[in-house]
Structure formats: structure tokens, C-alpha cells
Amino acid sequence: MSKLTTEARDGGLSFSLSFQPLESADRKTPTGEPVDVGPYEVSADGQFTAELPTIVVPGNANPISGNELEATITLTGALCAPADFVCGEVTGTATRPIALDLEGSTFAMERITDPSSYPAPVINCDRDPARPLP
Template identity: 40%
Template sequence: MRLRNTFHACTALAAVALLGCPNAEGEFNDFQDRYDAVHPDTASSSSTGASCAAPAAGDADGDYVFALSASLDPASPVRFAAKVATSEGASGLEVSFTLQALDTCDRTTPVGEIFDLGPFAVAADGSFTAAFPPLEVTGLSNPFSENPITAEVTLTGNLCAASNTICGALGGNVTKPSVIKLDGSNFRFDRLEATGEFPDVVALNCAGDLSKTKLPSKCAK
């Protein structure tokens, strides 16, 4: 009898433990369903741009501002000071990038590590794919929080002759502080009119959509 009573008590306790909150998961899933209904094809929000003729080596070289526009808030990009360098490689045109993040609150001060990336092959039609190694950028350049960001990104875009812009689709993941997929994200390089003079508003993608003018809320104090 004692064992049976113990069993009933344990059954009751187990039921208590299981009956906590049956609706949180349902609410979470319901939102996903509603979001997907409103945005039936998230991946199409990124574009690699139109194909074109690749520039001659050296023509695209210079100082740029690089906007990494993550899909979770496209108008609040991570900004970088960028140098673009092109050269003729063994199998054709190659492009290399030198990146350093900008302080998200003044949008002009380079902060953190300098990344030398490339070279990456550029096809005759200007298309290229650049798979970057993990980039660790300081929290000062994070538009959302003070957390440092580590991201593994791949740029798929076009480098065109007689253009001051390089743009395309951004894929990969943010891996720190938490793992966030970047499907549907974009990137864009815009040549600077003068070295070190970064604009307040930057273009985010090949369509030319612009970033927010207002500073991120984390810069409020």
C-alpha cells in the first residue's frame, strides 16, 4: 500500500512538472506561420545584382564603405571601412578586400581588427563569390548591442566595370554571441568620395535601399 501511495504521489508530481505552460511554443510557432504567410520567399529579398563586364585590373581599386546588411534588421548594417584591390591572377581577375569595422555610434571611427581577405576570383561577367573566414568584430560596431560579433559570411555578387558600387547577396551565419542565420541578407560597397569621409546614410543592397538615419538605440546614452 505504501508503494502504491508513493506511486500516486510521484504521478501527481510528474503531472505538475509537465503542466507548466502549454502555449508558449504554440505562440512562437503561430508567429512563424503568420510571418511566412506575409513573406512567402524570404531568400528572394537578396539579390546578386545584374551581370556585367568585369573591370580591368586596378580600375575598381580604392576606398569604399562596406555595409553588411543582415536580414534581421536590414536598415541597421554593420559598417566597415574597406579597401578594394584587383589584380590579374593566374586564371583571370581577382579581387581582395581589406576591412575594418566602424563605430556604429559615430559611423566614422575605425575600430577593432583589420581583416585582409582574398584574393577571390572574378568571372568575365563580373560575378564573384567570396567566402570569408570567421570575422570577429568589436561590440562597438554592433548596431544592436555591445556584444562582439563573430560571423562566417559569403559574398555573392558582381564587380562591374565603370561602377563605383559592388553589391550582392550575403549568406552564412552569425556564430557569436548567438547563432543567427543570415539568409536573405545583402552587402554593398560604395566608393568614398574622399578617403576617411564616411556617409551617415549608406546603401544596403543592389536596389539602393538606404540605412536608417537615426542612430541605433544603444547609442542613446
């Protein structure tokens, strides 16, 4: 779960993120520590690059292995108009549970207007669906 906040700055726009890992079992229950990052500058056409600090995600938020994850990542993407969808590419490295180059990974964030009715999760700018829960 994440919250994106925009702010007018120096004749332009910036954003900050606050995000909270969610348990993989239901993709709704918060787990672990929330992370606050930013602000990051946004260009006139909505593009941005956000170099995040090293992040640790608890194992119960990892649907693949259930192991704790640690990664240092950069998000390169766009705030799409209207600002209900943010997506792009991920670069960086995961160091736990295994060392892994994240080049070629993608991300997507979509505004949730009704917390009792989540939209189907998507994984990239093409809005490809995330895998169903097991």
C-alpha cells in the same frame, strides 16, 4: 571601411579585400582589428563568390545590441561597372551574440572619393538606404 584591390590573373581578374570595422556611433572611426582576405576570382561578367574566414567584430561596431559579433560568411555578388559599387547576397552563420542563419542578408560597398564627405550608406544592390543613426 574596406579597400578592394583588383589584379589581373591568368587572363582574368581577381580581387582582395581589406576591411576595418567602424564604430556604430559615427560610422567613421576605426575599431577592432582589420581583416585582409582574398584573392577571389571574378568572372567575365563581374560575378564572384568570396568565402571569408570567421570574423569577429567588436561590440562598439554593432549598432543593434552593442555586443561582439562573430560570423562565418560567404559573399556572392558583382563588381558593377564602373567599379565604384560592389553588392550582393550574404550567406553563412553568426555564432555570437546569438546563433543566426544569415540567408537573405545583403551587402553593398561604394567607392569613397572624398573621405571628408561620405555618401549616404546603402545596404543592397537596389541602393536602399541604411537606417539613420540614432
